[in-house]
Amino acid sequence: MAGLNIVLYEPEIPANTGNIGRTCVATGTRLHLIEPLGFLLTEKALRRAGMDYWPRLDVTRYADYQDFLDRNPGAKIYMATTKGKRAYTEVRYEPDCYLMFGKESAGIPEEILREHPDEAIRIPMLPGTRSLNLGNSAAIVLYEALRQNGFSQMQLCGELTKYSWDG
Numbered sequence: 001m002a003g004l005n006i007v008l009y010e011p012e013i014p015a016n017t018g019n020i021g022r023t024c025v026a027t028g029t030r031l032h033l034i035e036p037l038g039f040l041l042t043e044k045a046l047r048r049a050g051m052d053y054w055p056r057l058d059v060t061r062y063a064d065y066q067d068f069l070d071r072n073p074g075a076k077i078y079m080a081t082t083k084g085k086r087a088y089t090e091v092r093y094e095p096d097c098y099l100m101f102g103k104e105s106a107g108i109p110e111e112i113l114r115e116h117p118d119e120a121i122r123i124p125m126l127p128g129t130r131s132l133n134l135g136n137s138a139a140i141v142l143y144e145a146l147r148q149n150g151f152s153q154m155q156l157c158g159e160l161t162k163y164s165w166d167g
Helices: 014-027 044-056 065-071 110-115 134-148 158-162
Strands: 005-009 030-034 059-062 077-080 098-101 120-122
Touching: 005 014, 005 134, 014 030, 014 044, 014 134, 030 065, 059 065, 077 134, 098 134
Parallel strands: 005 030, 005 098, 030 059, 077 098, 077 120
Antiparallel strands: none
């Protein structure tokens, strides 16, 4: 089954991973976790952030980055980094591409970014801003990729259509 993918390289904060997992379930996106993780998948903070969504999440764990590459040969990977030269809106996302985000304290390692300079993307920010929250960054880039691919199989929540916003 084709579809978008989010890859978290060695995530450290369970609440961020839980929030991203919840976003993945809501959008039909697969989540890939590259170990080591900075937490246990059973942690309360992870469950709280992912709420009851976690059991419905399509998630795969990998021993390391090479394991991820070996199990996803030919994957088109876009790497979100503050070192990227192109804005995330300047690329055309394939419907089955992988959106990779680095660990909260250090991002994606330099040696990986050097191997993929054309796939490095960034979210524009004001000068002097170090970075955005990992969960926010993943949602921003994911929704651009979803938009470009016509929000496949997604719809507005039915609840919103019950209200009149005209006052």
